[in-house]
Amino acid sequence: MTSANFTAAENAIDFGAQQIRDALREAIVERRLAPGTKLSENDVGSLFNVSRTLVRAALQALAYEGLVNVEKNRGAFVAHPSVAEAQQIFATRRLIEPSVIRDAARHIQKAEIKDLRELLAQEERLTNQRGATARRAEIKASGDFHLAIAAITGNAILKRFMDELIARSSLVIALYGQSVISSCGHNEHQEIVDALEKKDVESACALMLKHIDHIEADLDLRTTKKGGDLRDALQL
Amino acid sequence: MTSANFTAAENAIDFGAQQIRDALREAIVERRLAPGTKLSENDVGSLFNVSRTLVRAALQALAYEGLVNVEKNRGAFVAHPSVAEAQQIFATRRLIEPSVIRDAARHIQKAEIKDLRELLAQEERLTNQRGATARRAEIKASGDFHLAIAAITGNAILKRFMDELIARSSLVIALYGQSVISSCGHNEHQEIVDALEKKDVESACALMLKHIDHIEADLDLRTTKKGGDLRDALQL
DNA sequence: CCTGCCTAGATTGTATACGATAATAGGCAT
DNA sequence: ATGCCTATTATCGTATACAATCTAGGCAGG
Numbered sequence: 031m032t033s034a035n036f037t038a039a040e041n042a043i044d045f046g047a048q049q050i051r052d053a054l055r056e057a058i059v060e061r062r063l064a065p066g067t068k069l070s071e072n073d074v075g076s077l078f079n080v081s082r083t084l085v086r087a088a089l090q091a092l093a094y095e096g097l098v099n100v101e102k103n104r105g106a107f108v109a110h111p112s113v114a115e116a117q118q119i120f121a122t123r124r125l126i127e128p129s130v131i132r133d134a135a136r137h138i139q140k141a142e143i144k145d146l147r148e149l150l151a152q153e154e155r156l157t158n159q160r161g162a163t164a165r166r167a168e169i170k171a172s173g174d175f176h177l178a179i180a181a182i183t184g185n186a187i188l189k190r191f192m193d194e195l196i197a198r199s200s201l202v203i204a205l206y207g208q209s210v211i212s213s214c215g216h217n218e219h220q221e222i223v224d225a226l227e228k229k230d231v232e233s234a235c236a237l238m239l240k241h242i243d244h245i246e247a248d249l250d251l252r253t254t255k256k257g258g259d260l261r262d263a264l265q266l
Numbered sequence: 267m268t269s270a271n272f273t274a275a276e277n278a279i280d281f282g283a284q285q286i287r288d289a290l291r292e293a294i295v296e297r298r299l300a301p302g303t304k305l306s307e308n309d310v311g312s313l314f315n316v317s318r319t320l321v322r323a324a325l326q327a328l329a330y331e332g333l334v335n336v337e338k339n340r341g342a343f344v345a346h347p348s349v350a351e352a353q354q355i356f357a358t359r360r361l362i363e364p365s366v367i368r369d370a371a372r373h374i375q376k377a378e379i380k381d382l383r384e385l386l387a388q389e390e391r392l393t394n395q396r397g398a399t400a401r402r403a404e405i406k407a408s409g410d411f412h413l414a415i416a417a418i419t420g421n422a423i424l425k426r427f428m429d430e431l432i433a434r435s436s437l438v439i440a441l442y443g444q445s446v447i448s449s450c451g452h453n454e455h456q457e458i459v460d461a462l463e464k465k466d467v468e469s470a471c472a473l474m475l476k477h478i479d480h481i482e483a484d485l486d487l488r489t490t491k492k493g494g495d496l497r498d499a500l501q502l
Numbered sequence: 503c504c505t506g507c508c509t510a511g512a513t514t515g516t517a518t519a520c521g522a523t524a525a526t527a528g529g530c531a532t
Numbered sequence: 533a534t535g536c537c538t539a540t541t542a543t544c545g546t547a548t549a550c551a552a553t554c555t556a557g558g559c560a561g562g
Contacts (some may be wrong), residue, residue: 521547522545526539
């Protein structure tokens with residue numbers, strides 16, 4: 031095997047299915063891979079210097095998470111959520127996240143509040159930076175905030191559900207988001223942490239709901255499904 | 267390969283990964299496969315007359331659902347939820363299902379109430395039957411009731427989350443359930459449907475919460491994790 | 503010039519082959 | 533008899549090979 035001049039081989043890193051999955055996942059969530067992009071097994075495989083076997087495993091996992099669609103005999107594509115899916119994703123978030131933050135508010139400890147504040151600081155830093163990479167990092171950071179709250183509950187299952195919802199939200203925002211101001215108003219995150227610190231459970235809950243509403247309000251879901259498909263065809 | 271006297275070969279049905287996954291899933295949920303049972307790739311493959319490739323795909327998917335654990339270089343085993351996991355599963359159900367039934371209560375229509383009543387009738391029929399197969403069908407039916415409610419919301423994502431929670435609940439009940447009376451009190455299901463029919467959202471919500479509490483109360487989670495592993499070793 | 507069919511190439515679906523790792527059994531020393 | 537070590541075996545991890553399917557481009561007919 032030509033282990034000479036490939037970056038992957040240079041670094042001598044051996045990629046497993048898990049790492050491929052994570053790498054693709056991150057690329058999708060940070061929107062470096064546009065929705066609809068085809069993920070050819072060969073191409074991805076040669077990128078990571080692994081056989082199609084591992085790539086397939088990674089793609090199947092991502093398909094289960096809803097981040098890619100695998101069409102039989104056609105291949106895997108970065109998911110392209112329909113308007114209906116987008117609505118369901120946010121409807122689910124509205125159902126779950128208030129419960130999550132209630133649970134988190136009960137369990138939260140000082141160290142965890144400090145961690146959240148650090149995340150906020152990181153977000154602010156990125157907001158003030160400019161450039162594409164900073165924007166991408168900001169997207170991820172704003173999602174990570176919601177995930178950090180889910181992590182506080184100590185409930186691994188809930189955390190995984192949130193992982194999925196946040197990842198898919200990122201796709202929806204990529205497709206239907208209007209303002210460039212990525213996903214989350216940073217201030218709202220801050221207000222939520224303030225409420226958590228005061229152990230004001232109801233406020234935190236209400237703020238979270240309003241926050242989700244704001245995110246969704248920034249979407250343009252009026253587009254008819256047909257129009258979406260047409261645009262899709264043009265993009266491909 | 268002795269392709270002569272296997273039922274799979276006789277029926278000449280071609281199994282795909284999806285069908286293998288579903289078959290295993292059903293077997294696990296109906297508790298025909300005890301928690302801890304090893305699912306060897308070779309064995310499963312020869313059972314379905316397919317190569318390990320497809321079996322692996324199915325097992326990976328089930329692993330993602332939390333129904334099997336895959337241990338590196340050791341194989342896949344029917345999941346054996348710890349007490350902590352069991353608590354998380356039910357904690358998550360308590361968080362989500364009230365929201366689900368609230369959403370369902372809003373969207374529900376007459377035809378769907380009728381469908382639910384049919385499910386109840388089916389449950390009752392099975393309760394009155396005796397025999398192992400009837401018990402297994404009853405287990406599945408009682409879970410299907412919760413899934414049917416989730417389906418009413420029309421939210422595919424929520425439905426999938428519930429699929430996972432119900433399936434894993436079945437495992438937990440298999441491990442820690444005390445009374446033989448499987449999982450759900452049938453009466454409670456009926457009361458919930460009654461409340462739904464009256465559009466009494468709050469009652470339905472409260473009943474559901476109480477119902478989940480009852481299911482969990484029937485568990486014996488005092489068992490130390492160590493004891494569980496010991497029993498596991500004996501069962502194998 | 504456009505439309506429909508047909509062949510060639512590319513891509514996925516599945517099976518198999520080989521290498522790596524962990525479980526197991528047997529022998530040896532204590 | 534017991535405990536440790538080693539050789540064997542079985543199972544998993546990954547790559548590759550072959551079959552099936554889809555896509556694209558060209559050619560003939562209208």
